[in-house]
Every structure is written in C-alpha cells, then in structure tokens.
Amino acid sequence: MNFNKVLLLGKLTRDPELKALANGGSIATFTLATNRRVKKGNEKVEQPEFHNIVVFGKQAESCAQFLRKGSIAHVEGRIQTRTYEKDGVKMYRTDIVAENVQFGPRPGAANGPVKDVAPEDDTDQRPPSERGSGEATASAAPIPYPEEEDIDISNIPF
Template structure:
C-alpha cells in the first residue's frame, strides 16, 4: 500500500501552472519536523516535494503561502526525466490527493475555528429572495 500523510509548513509560496490541455498543477515543498531525539534535541526537518492537480491545485495556489501549515494526504511517486545534458534524473515526490489547510485565518487561510465569535450580520428583509 502506498499511502502517506504529512503535516508541515510550506517552505515557499506554491507554484501553479497549467498543462498544455489546461489541467492545473501546483507544486510546493513541505517542511516536516522529525521527532526529537531521546536527549530532547530537535532534528532538522525533512523537505518534501509535493504536487497536486486540478481543483486542489487551484485551491492550494490561492490559499496557501510560505509558512502556511497544511496536512497533505496522498501517495509517493518516483519519476525520471533527461536533463539538458542528457543525464537521467529521478524525482521523488508526494502526489497529494487531499490537502487540509491548518493555519489560522489571520495567517491568510480561509478556515478558522468554526465556533469563534463573529460580528452580527444585519440583513434587511428586502434583501432576502423569499
């Protein structure tokens, strides 16, 4: 079974582009902390390349920024290509199928605590369609 779930912070802003047939694809790097050692020393994070497609790609490009906290659920994929000098290069990345935005609203994320206090909304009866 090829399944991975990661929680981390974006190392830089996501980069979105479109394939020749118009499919959105967004790439980003997720900094994922390793557990502390037995001595309590924090280790360096792992820098995980992620790629997401279609509507998920558009949402990530629109709502995530450098430093945003995110949960990525997907699978690990390895692919190869030939570089400009003709050398074969390999890339390992996580293909994200689900991405959950975990940063609070004040950090540029649309999703905040669902039961946090909200200012009252004044709606005139004439504004209602029914």
C-alpha cells in the first residue's frame, strides 16, 4: 500500500501568483514557511523550511484573492517531484500539490475569520458532511500553531 499525504501549517513568504492555463483553468503558486525548534547544545534554534505550493482551479483563484504574504494557511495535499533540464543539467523540483487550503486570519487582523476552501472536483471520497461546503466558513479563533517540542539532535540515531 502506498500513501502520499502532506499537512502543513505555516506563513506565506510571498503573495500567491495566479496564472491562466491553456485549458482555461487557473493555477496559483506560493511558498509556505514552517519553523521547527531544535535544541543545539543548550540553545533552541528555529530551523525554517520552505515549501513550494501549487493550487489549481477555483481554489487557486480563492488563494490569490484571500491570501497575502504573512498570511497563515493550512495546506493539505501531496508531494510531487518534477524533473526538467536547465542548460543541459537535469534539475529537480519538489512541490506540494494542494488538495485543500484553509485560510488563517489576515495579517494584522485580531481574531479574523478562518476561510475554508473545499476541493474543486468531486473525487473527494469523504461523506458530504465531512467535506467543506465550498463557501467560506468563519471561526472565532485563528488556527493555532502546533505545540513545539524540544528535540535534542544528538539523540537522533543517524
């Protein structure tokens, strides 16, 4: 059995870039930054990781409309690695293809609404009661950051 699922909660490092596809659809791309605290010696150090996010269809249009640099977003999707040639050298790029994006509060907004954009296609196998309605839903509280744990990298066996 194979499984390719990614859940990310982080902040956008730039505004989403929206483009039109040849087939009339839309694609939006943005970068999401996540931080992880690790313990190096007696000091806690933040290690940022940057994720390339790709969103298609109406969800891409919603991302371009509602998200901005600094916005908090929760992305659910899958990892996809592409190869291409640049100056005769084979290059690799790993993207997260978003299947569902939830919007956190807008930067500077206290307790702003949380937006949930449902996937565009009907291939979602969850029952309708568990799927988003496709309309923005509001929540009183912003998306919380997960609890951060102290990780001593000297305990990692590799």
